[in-house]
Amino acid sequence: MGTDERRRFGSVRKLPSGRYQARYIGPDAVRYSGPRTWAAKDDALGWLRSEERLIEMDVWKSPDRRQTTERARSLTVAEYARRWNEQRAVKASTRAQYQSYLRVHFEGTELADMPVGEVTVADVREWWAEVRDTSAGKSDGATRNARVYAWLRTVFESAVEDGLLDRNPCRIKGAGVTKRQRTITVPSPAEVSTLADGMPDRLRLLVVLAAWCAMRRGELLGLRRMDVEPDGSLLYVRRGVTFVKGQPVVDTPKSGRERTVAVPPHLHAAVVEHLGEHVGKGRAALVFASVAEGNVGGIVDEWTLRYHWQAAREKIGRDDLRLHDLRHAGSMWAASAGATVPELQRRLGHQSTAAALRYMHAAESSDVAIAARLSELAGGDAP
Numbered sequence: 001m002g003t004d005e006r007r008r009f010g011s012v013r014k015l016p017s018g019r020y021q022a023r024y025i026g027p028d029a030v031r032y033s034g035p036r037t038w039a040a041k042d043d044a045l046g047w048l049r050s051e052e053r054l055i056e057m058d059v060w061k062s063p064d065r066r067q068t069t070e071r072a073r074s075l076t077v078a079e080y081a082r083r084w085n086e087q088r089a090v091k092a093s094t095r096a097q098y099q100s101y102l103r104v105h106f107e108g109t110e111l112a113d114m115p116v117g118e119v120t121v122a123d124v125r126e127w128w129a130e131v132r133d134t135s136a137g138k139s140d141g142a143t144r145n146a147r148v149y150a151w152l153r154t155v156f157e158s159a160v161e162d163g164l165l166d167r168n169p170c171r172i173k174g175a176g177v178t179k180r181q182r183t184i185t186v187p188s189p190a191e192v193s194t195l196a197d198g199m200p201d202r203l204r205l206l207v208v209l210a211a212w213c214a215m216r217r218g219e220l221l222g223l224r225r226m227d228v229e230p231d232g233s234l235l236y237v238r239r240g241v242t243f244v245k246g247q248p249v250v251d252t253p254k255s256g257r258e259r260t261v262a263v264p265p266h267l268h269a270a271v272v273e274h275l276g277e278h279v280g281k282g283r284a285a286l287v288f289a290s291v292a293e294g295n296v297g298g299i300v301d302e303w304t305l306r307y308h309w310q311a312a313r314e315k316i317g318r319d320d321l322r323l324h325d326l327r328h329a330g331s332m333w334a335a336s337a338g339a340t341v342p343e344l345q346r347r348l349g350h351q352s353t354a355a356a357l358r359y360m361h362a363a364e365s366s367d368v369a370i371a372a373r374l375s376e377l378a379g380g381d382a383p
Helices: 041-056 063-074 077-087 092-105 121-134 141-161 189-197 201-212 217-221 265-278 302-315 325-336 341-348 354-377
Strands: 004-006 011-014 020-025 031-033 234-237 240-244 247-251 259-262
Touching: 011 041, 020 041, 077 092, 077 141, 092 141, 092 240, 092 247, 121 141, 189 201, 189 302, 189 325, 201 217, 201 265, 201 302, 201 325, 217 240, 259 341, 325 341
Parallel strands: none
Antiparallel strands: 004 011, 011 020, 020 031, 234 259, 240 247
């Protein structure tokens, strides 16, 4: 064992190997040793003097922190974001979306090539201006931009947690807020019936359930015989289907939680009929298969479904209608039928009450419009 030679700042000791080790207690009350041992005592003392000088100048950081800072100077934002995308525990469809943000809106920009540790709020603001200019005039540009910004803000938040940044530079007020860009005019029950009639027989029920059970496209495409009560009264949402580069990916539902959805009684017979005519006998047979004959097909291709949907909506003159809008319709109908916020939340599979509250408010507004139309029918006459 060596013996410490005490000094005003730190200590130096000669090790049994004959080399010298320097140590000191930092401003954080932690003992630090030199990054290596030295053959000459003066070299060990020189390292101590350099550490003491940093403390006197009030620019001292722990050796670990300094290594992190060096990493931040050598690692570009694009490299860090790429690693972040790869390591993030998310669904395959979400990862593909993040990779799209990186590829389309980030790589090749000045901000992407900057060292992580040197990014400022001004740098982010300049990048954000470029993103907005590039998407100007596009119908979904504002929504996508907000999502891209929210993604980058989360990436930088992780960089702060990793010690590469002291503070998140994404601080542009309102930049990550997504606002609805289109007004949805939900279809009426009669329109939904007409839409369903315009679909192939094997997909007719998909449209009906999308509306009356307020289910997502991926939840419907993931349904199997085992997920449907034989009498058609209940559906068990256990999985969801997304498409990554055109290929179906089966995962948990979007919310990450399974749920049970009650089918309105007037549809029970239609569900039972569909099971008998279009679904294979096995428990794992898809409720909506890609072929009608034999019921042995795989998951319905998203482009095939889109083709039939576009043809169906043209028949009612609703080219603006998306398949997802049927879910909005079902949510509105459920709210109008008296569902409470927790009931709506459970039925829709939402993790927060925000969306359920929006449907409640929308249903209230719709009821006001209904009352006004009733007065119109009465011709304004008082009873």
